[in-house]
Amino acid sequence: MRMVDLIQKKRDGKELSKENIDFIIQGYTKGDIPDYQMSAFAMAVFFTGMTQAESAHLTLSMMESGDKIDLSPIEGIKVDKHSTGGVGDTTTLVLAPLVAAVGVPVAKMSGRGLGHTGGTIDKLESVPGFKVEIDNKKFIELVNTNKVAVVGQSGNLTPADKKFYGLRDVTATVESIPLIASSIMSKKIAAGADAIVLDVKTGSGAFMKDFEGARELAHAMVKIGNKVGRKTMAVISDMNQPLGFAIGNALEIKEAIDTLKGSGPEDLRELCLTLGSHMVYLAKKAESPEEARRMLEETIANGKAIETFKNFLSAQGGDAAVVNDTSMLPTAKFVTEVQSKEDGYVSEIVADEIGTAAMTLGAGRATKDSEIDLAVGIVLHKKIGDIVKKGDPLVSIHSNQENVNEVVNRIYDCYTITKQPVDKRTLIYDEIRE
Numbered sequence: 001m002r003m004v005d006l007i008q009k010k011r012d013g014k015e016l017s018k019e020n021i022d023f024i025i026q027g028y029t030k031g032d033i034p035d036y037q038m039s040a041f042a043m044a045v046f047f048t049g050m051t052q053a054e055s056a057h058l059t060l061s062m063m064e065s066g067d068k069i070d071l072s073p074i075e076g077i078k079v080d081k082h083s084t085g086g087v088g089d090t091t092t093l094v095l096a097p098l099v100a101a102v103g104v105p106v107a108k109m110s111g112r113g114l115g116h117t118g119g120t121i122d123k124l125e126s127v128p129g130f131k132v133e134i135d136n137k138k139f140i141e142l143v144n145t146n147k148v149a150v151v152g153q154s155g156n157l158t159p160a161d162k163k164f165y166g167l168r169d170v171t172a173t174v175e176s177i178p179l180i181a182s183s184i185m186s187k188k189i190a191a192g193a194d195a196i197v198l199d200v201k202t203g204s205g206a207f208m209k210d211f212e213g214a215r216e217l218a219h220a221m222v223k224i225g226n227k228v229g230r231k232t233m234a235v236i237s238d239m240n241q242p243l244g245f246a247i248g249n250a251l252e253i254k255e256a257i258d259t260l261k262g263s264g265p266e267d268l269r270e271l272c273l274t275l276g277s278h279m280v281y282l283a284k285k286a287e288s289p290e291e292a293r294r295m296l297e298e299t300i301a302n303g304k305a306i307e308t309f310k311n312f313l314s315a316q317g318g319d320a321a322v323v324n325d326t327s328m329l330p331t332a333k334f335v336t337e338v339q340s341k342e343d344g345y346v347s348e349i350v351a352d353e354i355g356t357a358a359m360t361l362g363a364g365r366a367t368k369d370s371e372i373d374l375a376v377g378i379v380l381h382k383k384i385g386d387i388v389k390k391g392d393p394l395v396s397i398h399s400n401q402e403n404v405n406e407v408v409n410r411i412y413d414c415y416t417i418t419k420q421p422v423d424k425r426t427l428i429y430d431e432i433r434e
Contacts, residue, residue, distance in 0.1 A: 010044040025061040042173040050178035062186035065160035069192035077283040080193035087205040087355035088242035093256035097309035100148035101299040104283040126250035130318035181220035195231040195282040203240030205351025218432040234432040241349040244268035248363040248377015250329040330375035332398035348416035357410040385424035
């Protein structure tokens with residue numbers, strides 16, 4: 001078997017076999033196939049696509065390239081959630097304890113963020129004492145005891161995907177749907193879950209800017225998951241504005257606490273209930289997503305959700321007192337209000353630019369070596385469809401530097417205010433099951 005022949009085969013739109021794909025992935029991972037040939041292969045896939053079978057073979061081949069997490073010692077059906085990212089995406093912080101509160105085991109492996117804010121791991125480290133580095137035995141024990149634990153990702157999970165993605169990033173082939181789908185699903189399957197719920201974002205703050213592209217990606221990932229034996233479904237949700245109000249690490253922890261207590265932002269609560277209901281249903285703890293939703297709503301109302309969050313924090317060394325006293329979280333020295341210059345209605349918020357503004361404050365990493373300031377970020381006061389008066393605060397900037405004029409100007413550039421009333425944005429566009 002020669003790589004040049006497989007490149008030609010894919011270039012001509014022919015289907016690669018499992019053996020062909022294993023040869024490519026194993027050879028590239030070991031260094032036997034050079035970057036220039038793998039680049040040509042990626043471009044061939046970009047233009048000719050992949051069949052469902054090819055995508056599944058690619059996913060499994062990349063999954064087999066490194067560590068695989070064995071969650072079988074955990075009792076019950078393990079359901080994982082994956083979001084394709086966005087601005088103010090606090091869902092895991094709410095979902096993990098919320099779903100665990102009804103008895104569904106949540107064994108979550110999360111990464112550190114590169115971009116607008118830290119990842120789930122960074123955010124949790126805002127809680128004094130919280131530890132994300134725990135061994136596998138302890139991880140399993142915590143999930144069996146408390147139904148929830150969150151740890152950092154293994155350094156050797158899907159190394160083939162890591163190497164291949166780095167190449168795609170510099171060869172203009174990142175946007176290939178089958179390659180995106182296989183990349184995401186290889187990591188999810190290697191992480192050991194029995195079922196997977198996907199939150200595919202679309203809009204200005206999402207990787208997939210248009211709905212049709214998001215829908216195509218959702219279908220591709222769901223088909224891969226189901227084909228390789230993981231019950232999988234996807235929700236397509238809006239990211240034309242930040243989710244919730246908070247963008248920043250400690251700020252998002254506070255918002256998650258508010259949401260678990262029943263007083264968080266309406267859109268964050270709604271998305272978490274939607275995703276959570278599917279997780280509970282796939283875990284066979286409810287007869288339907290509707291029943292699962294009622295169960296989740298009850299855990300918020302009766303306080304069980306926030307108690308589960310407290311137990312989760314304590315079990316991993318965190319000070320659960322932050323739940324009742326959020327001033328214990330890292331706090332920025334300065335809070336600057338950005339006020340509206342006119343009356344009207346918010347018609348647009350450029351979500352990714354708001355995220356970039358938060359990153360410039362130190363809430364996220366511009367490079368993998370950047371240090372995060374857990375205290376800083378942005379809190380929105382007005383979202384699309386809201387009425388504003390001149391002088392009303394649009395956002396509050398939480399910073400550890402007194403001069404934030406550059407960020408203030410960015411915020412003004414992100415907001416569009418019109419004289420005519422504007423409808424609130426749709427949050428959930430579609431649900432994909434096949």
